[in-house]
Amino acid sequence: MNTHALESTAQKMVADGKGLIAIDESIGTCNKRFAKWDIPQTEETRRQYRELLVATPGLGESISGAILFDETIRQRTSNGTPFAEALVDEGIIPGIKVDIGAKPLAACPGEKVTEGLDGLRARLGDYIQMGARFAKWRAVFSIGDGTPSYACIEANAHALARYAALCQEAGLVPVVEPEVLMEGAHTLETCREVTEHVLRTVFRKLCDQRVRLEGLIVKPNMVLPGLTCPTQETVDKVADATVRCLLHVVPAAVPGVTFLSGGQSGELASARLNAMNVRFKSQLPWELAFSFGRAIQQPALEIWHGEQANTKAAQQAIYHRAACNKAARRGEYDAVIDHDETALFRAASDVYAGSFR
Numbered sequence: 137m138n139t140h141a142l143e144s145t146a147q148k149m150v151a152d153g154k155g156l157i158a159i160d161e162s163i164g165t166c167n168k169r170f171a172k173w174d175i176p177q178t179e180e181t182r183r184q185y186r187e188l189l190v191a192t193p194g195l196g197e198s199i200s201g202a203i204l205f206d207e208t209i210r211q212r213t214s215n216g217t218p219f220a221e222a223l224v225d226e227g228i229i230p231g232i233k234v235d236i237g238a239k240p241l242a243a244c245p246g247e248k249v250t251e252g253l254d255g256l257r258a259r260l261g262d263y264i265q266m267g268a269r270f271a272k273w274r275a276v277f278s279i280g281d282g283t284p285s286y287a288c289i290e291a292n293a294h295a296l297a298r299y300a301a302l303c304q305e306a307g308l309v310p311v312v313e314p315e316v317l318m319e320g321a322h323t324l325e326t327c328r329e330v331t332e333h334v335l336r337t338v339f340r341k342l343c344d345q346r347v348r349l350e351g352l353i354v355k356p357n358m359v360l361p362g363l364t365c366p367t368q369e370t371v372d373k374v375a376d377a378t379v380r381c382l383l384h385v386v387p388a389a390v391p392g393v394t395f396l397s398g399g400q401s402g403e404l405a406s407a408r409l410n411a412m413n414v415r416f417k418s419q420l421p422w423e424l425a426f427s428f429g430r431a432i433q434q435p436a437l438e439i440w441h442g443e444q445a446n447t448k449a450a451q452q453a454i455y456h457r458a459a460c461n462k463a464a465r466r467g468e469y470d471a472v473i474d475h476d477e478t479a480l481f482r483a484a485s486d487v488y489a490g491s492f493r
């Protein structure tokens with residue numbers, strides 16, 4: 137294992153106030169999101185959409201790395217450049233999702249375990265050849281009556297650690313994603329307890345499997361009340377609970393924490409990340425960054441609508457959301473400006489003619 141190269145890649149992924157963009161939706165998830173906007177669900181439209189994202193002018197100003205899906209890393213832009221190469225040309229590190237999805241966990245009704253360890257060593261070798269330098273694996277945990285169970289936490293944490301060790305052996309930085317889902321009526325405090333327990337177990341298993349903490353990125357959920365919880369806490373309370381939880385369980389050797397957005401709106405995800413950096417940046421041992429999917433892509437997908445004519449406006453929305461999150465990392469995000477500009481881009485999708493900044 138070239139530990140120097142691993143650590144250097146991990147540090148670059150969270151350097152300069154930048155973060156990751158997740159564009160690794162599986163074919164099924166991508167199609168589901170397209171269906172909502174009546175966008176044809178074909179390999180070619182998925183390619184066009186991913187090209188729109190990757191080719192956003194100036195994306196590398198705020199984005200350090202992009203997580204691709206297996207289909208995308210094998211595709212090319214319309215001028216014939218492989219996606220991974222197009223990213224490198226923009227100064228963005230290519231990454232790849234390597235799990236094959238969360239499947240029902242035997243004996244644990246309603247719970248899931250993420251699969252994909254079989255044959256993973258060979259697949260990682262292929263992805264390195266295709267240009268990937270980091271790899272993501274997502275495990276999911278739902279809060280409910282008696283869940284997440286001990287069995288679910290142990291099984292997923294073990295799989296995360298096995299995948300992370302294989303990644304480091306291959307020279308890929310693992311992006312370890314244990315996601316406590318937002319669905320449910322649980323309180324902020326319950327989410328904090330569960331998230332802390334899950335992360336503590338994950339780090340224990342990572343150490344058991346001899347994963348080098350300096351050469352990985354952790355991608356957790358923010359600590360949030362459930363979507364149907366009657367008490368929806370303020371941005372500052374969410375920031376406090378999230379950072380307090382992470383400080384308890386994420387070792388200082390880890391270079392960066394990159395949050396998933398999990399279905400939060402882009403504006404709220406930026407505001408919460410901003411509050412964490414405003415209140416705690418100087419006290420943190422790791423970088424506090426982002427690895428958002430929906431919270432960066434959502435407005436752009438809506439604007440694009442599958443129409444080539446809307447590409448520029450959609451790219452402007454992507455650029456804007458990425459820049460907002462870079463500002464949030466510095467604690468300089470302005471929610472009022474964001475709100476006005478986001479509304480402007482949506483309106484512009486009908487009559488877009490402006491120049492690209």
Ligand code: 13P
Pocket residue numbers: 158274313396397398399427428429430431
């Ligand atoms: P969201 O930000 O939409 O949750 O996506 C992040 C991700 O990579 C999910 O695996």
